[in-house]
Structure formats: structure tokens, C-alpha cells
Amino acid sequence: MRAITVTEPGSSDKLELSTVPTPEPGPGEVQVKMQAAGVNRGDVLQRQGHYPPPAGITDIMGMEALGVISALGEGVTGHAIGEQTLALLGGGGYGEYFVVPQGQLITLPEGIDPLVAAGLVEVAATVVSNFDRVKLGEGQTVLIHGGAGGIGTFAIQYAKAIGARVLVTAGSAHKLEYCRELGADEAFDYHEDWQSAVMVTTRDRGVDVILDIIGAKYLEMNVESLAADGRMVIIGMQKGVRGTLNIGELLNRRGTITATSLRGRPLAQKERICRRVEEVVWPLVSSGQIAPGKQTRIPLAEAARAHDLLESGDNIGKIILVNSQ
Incomplete structure (x- = not known):
């Protein structure tokens, strides 16, 4: 699969579109074909070498994503191949496929463009x-x-x-x-x-x-x-x-x-936060009490441009990477 990788810690020119092995889901995990991934400050820090992923997590960046479930790991229930879903990730969102524990899948808010929702996961969970x-x-x-x-x-x-x-x-x-x-x-x-x-x-x-x-x-x-x-x-x-x-x-x-830091929390805590987003936050989004902010969409292959925009301080709202493949 294609994924954005970091050749060495540093500026955005260290980001490359590379071919890497496609991750396979383990027990309790699902594999998702990525449609869009949010760009966050944590990604910039990771690229710079200041925010390594937790132990056992891929070094591919990306802490939130939208996609379609493409494979189920052993023991996964309540989800099906072909289901569109959001995910809170420890990493992996900057790849064409990622794997995630099923507890960190999040349903889409009703009445919201899925691409818009792709940029809401990390901020909703954080807030x-x-x-x-x-x-x-x-x-x-x-x-x-x-x-x-x-x-x-x-x-x-x-x-x-x-x-x-x-x-x-x-x-x-x-x-x-x-x-x-x-x-x-x-x-x-x-x-x-x-x-x-x-x-x-x-x-x-x-x-x-x-x-x-x-x-x-x-x-x-x-x-x-x-x-x-x-x-x-x-x-x-x-x-x-x-x-x-x-x-x-x-x-x-x-x-x-x-x-606090969201990324390194234990799985059980992340699952509780994901359920809290579904139960408390998404109804406010669907009702219009929370309107998704401005969003800038950039192709996955141009991740360096997305990082430059985020670091410039000129951006308002959220930046997401879109996978058109």
C-alpha cells in the first residue's frame, strides 16, 4: 500500500509517499481502507522526532481517520466488511489501509458529510x-x-x-x-x-x-x-x-x-472516550449546536503541504488528507 513515511526527523521535506506492507488485523482489530485522515499537531511533533508512537503502534502518522472496513480480525463482532466508520488511532491514518481495535471505531454522526466528520474525531475526543x-x-x-x-x-x-x-x-x-x-x-x-x-x-x-x-x-x-x-x-x-x-x-x-495526552492512553480509556463522543458530542453536531469548522482538504500525496500549512499559523479550522485511490 501507499503511505506517508518519514525519512528522518526534521522538516516537512522529510515526508515521502512510499510503498509499505499492508497491515493485517490481529485479534479484536479491524482493517480499514482509508478515505480521509485528519492532520494534527501531534503529527508534526512526530515528524520532528518529538512525539514517538506508543509501544507496538505503527510509526506511520495519523491519529484519526475515516474509511471502509476491509477485513475483520479474530473475535470482532458488531461490525461488517464494507461498513463506513470513523476511528480514533494511535497511528496509521496516513496510509491507504490501517488497523484499529474495534473499541476505537466510532459511528458517523447523523446528517454530517463523512469527509467533514473525518476531521472531528480527534478534536471531539480531546475536548x-x-x-x-x-x-x-x-x-x-x-x-x-x-x-x-x-x-x-x-x-x-x-x-x-x-x-x-x-x-x-x-x-x-x-x-x-x-x-x-x-x-x-x-x-x-x-x-x-x-x-x-x-x-x-x-x-x-x-x-x-x-x-x-x-x-x-x-x-x-x-x-x-x-x-x-x-x-x-x-x-x-x-x-x-x-x-x-x-x-x-x-x-x-x-x-x-x-x-493529558490522548494518544498514549490505555485501550479501555480510549474506548470510553469513543463512546462518550458518540453519546454526548455527536447529538450536538447532528442537531447543529456544534457546526463543523472550516476544513481544508489536501491529497494524501501532498502531506508535506498540509504540514506546512498547519505550522504556518495561517490555517483556520481543520486540515484533512484525502485518499482518492
Whole structure:
């Protein structure tokens, strides 16, 4: 089969369209012929050599995909060859075929273009699992960094759907306006003093929850932006992995800092998250309460262009790779 491989860690020019063995499903797994695969920051980090796949997982990138089941492993029940499905993956989405544990298959949301849904799996799983973790609820205020990105655009809408007040940061007037169109109550340019703006708009109370993709650079400012009993969940490291923390500030707020990664979770946890997406998130998508964000579709063979676009910071919404074979 054809797949995107990495010749050596580095820039996007290290990506190649190669011929590799077609993976076969083991017990409890299914083989899927890929139709589309989402492009995520984790893929870029893996290409750069900073985010290796978990033990036993293919080194082909791709953590979410859409496809048609082409073979069933021993013991698989409830699925059939020819069934179109979504999948949450540890890797493999950038290939014409991938294998996945049957528990990580996800039904398509009703009334949504399957290609559109292909770009929703990772963001839906990330958002619902992390907001569950920090117990975001109705009437609370959440600050979402990177509001115009794939995760941000979904998180804005999900938070609004459950009754939260939403503040976001983004990097341009165009992106800030897009966030407001999606439902953000306040949007701040991260090139400016966003922390002071957060405290002004919350009347010095701070926010109940922060969803952070930035990492070290924002650590102290995030803590200072928390309300009493506030919770922050770090899901990205775009601006560094080592920061300083004033423990006194955290203590005074009775604050909580947690960090998660979806890819390396145990199978049972991933299965629970997949069911949570089906039960809680997809009805909001099908009803229109969450509208899929903007999407850029790029052929599988041009994965390097997709990575360049993601890294440029110019993209709004989600990028997916489409397999036309």
C-alpha cells in the first residue's frame, strides 16, 4: 500500500509517499481502507522526532481517520466488511489501509458529510475528555487558548452548548472575529496583554477552567488568571516544555493543574472516550449546536503541504488528507 513515511526527523521535506506492507488485523482489530485522515499537531511533533508512537503502534502518522472496513480480525463482532466508520488511532491514518481495535471505531454522526466528520474525531475526543476531566459545567467561565484552531473552534462550541461562558485567545483580527462567530463571548489577541483583558472582563475574579495548548510560555499567566478553585488542563506544548511556577499563586487560588495526552492512553480509556463522543458530542453536531469548522482538504500525496500549512499559523479550522485511490 501507499503511505506517508518519514525519512528522518526534521522538516516537512522529510515526508515521502512510499510503498509499505499492508497491515493485517490481529485479534479484536479491524482493517480499514482509508478515505480521509485528519492532520494534527501531534503529527508534526512526530515528524520532528518529538512525539514517538506508543509501544507496538505503527510509526506511520495519523491519529484519526475515516474509511471502509476491509477485513475483520479474530473475535470482532458488531461490525461488517464494507461498513463506513470513523476511528480514533494511535497511528496509521496516513496510509491507504490501517488497523484499529474495534473499541476505537466510532459511528458517523447523523446528517454530517463523512469527509467533514473525518476531521472531528480527534478534536471531539480531546475536548470532551478534557472538559470532563476538569468538570466544566453550566455557568462557569472557560478560557480557550488557540481559539481559531481545530481544537479551539470545536471547544468554543462545545463549551457554549453545555452552558459555559467562553473566552478565547487568537492571533489576528480575522481569527478573533471567527471565534466570536462560533460563539465566543470575548476574544483577545495573544500578541497583546490578554491576561489583563481576562481579569478585566471577569472583574478580577478569573476563570474557572483553562484549556491550554501553549505550555510553558503561558504557565505563570494562566495560573494568575484562575479563579478560586480554578482548574487548568494542558494539552499542548507549542511554546515550550519547561516553565516556572509560583506555587504560592496556585495555593492561594486552591488551583489545580493537570495535563493529558490522548494518544498514549490505555485501550479501555480510549474506548470510553469513543463512546462518550458518540453519546454526548455527536447529538450536538447532528442537531447543529456544534457546526463543523472550516476544513481544508489536501491529497494524501501532498502531506508535506498540509504540514506546512498547519505550522504556518495561517490555517483556520481543520486540515484533512484525502485518499482518492
